[in-house]
Amino acid sequence: MIVAHENALSRVGIKTIIENSCGKVSVSTVGSFEALVDAIHQRTDSLLIVDVDLPGMSGMTGLGTVLREHHPPRTCLAVPAVSRDLVSRCIAVGALACIDHDHIADEVCDVIAALADGRPYFSRLCGDPAVTPCKTTAALTQQQLNVLHVLAQGKSNKQIGRELGICEGTVKVHLNAAYRALGVVNRVSAVTKLQDLSRTKDAGASAAAVRYHH
Template structure:
């Protein structure tokens, strides 16, 4: 595993690097202390398995900065590390396609589980979202209105894929993927990607 760890606190980087090496003994951890350094590391190591970003380090401008990173490096799963647990901010980050949000207050066991999930191709949805009531679960007659293709798009979305990644995996244009997503939202009665992903998990459409 090769991970890029971006945080402006050296002590935190040292501690988290140890955690990554406990997860995989041969883990290679590339460190950065600012957004600029993180982007440079991603450019130099496009094969990285993981990009961990602190939201409050120099150069970061919240969701907008994360969006830029996702657009530049769509093939590297991005996980956010933050001392803030603002629900609107977490929802906004999940909506743009991050692979996970890990509060810095999390226990090492929670961090291990989150990282394992992301490295296996999944998306880690934090407890404050999973614990919400969320959209109501539709009955079978409603789910039957989803086409096989729409179900596949939903499964990939819930697995943390961005639109561009879904395009590549299903060999579809971005416009077609957006049409399928809008149809999924309409059938399921949800407003956005986050609600769709949560509902897919509650329906066990993705692990």
């Protein structure tokens, strides 16, 4: 995987999160469009996460150019804020995925899984505090659910990280994103909301089974 971002700290942060949380993924980083093109030539099978403000790329125009001319297999564009219009433009230039800068830490493993399978992926807007809280557990990423399930056992962030094989800082990132998605502000309310959503899901499944039986 190649991570292309103008900010050195962001490059290191994204690389660390991927290596700590997303399984066995080899990650290299670049800080400019020219370096990205060189890296693509050297590693033609790499998945890409490319910052829209990458120096020398000229935003969407430059991304379209690199996708047309160099044909990297699967690319995700990282942007300040995901919108319907931006998603349409990403698709138009050939990107397979689009992720919000604020959600990278929480969603990057899902992005990688989608890219590896050749599936599109776009950041979930329900994680935005300005949007109505999600009403199903399907709105949470798998890693968020994993963290919440261990949290429900009364374990600390350090214990959660040890059990899931991720660092404590990553646990905090997943928890904060889950809080936003669920519309809650602390651990107790998050667990309570998760249990309520799970009961609602189970009740719906039971009702569907009864209707099918009859």
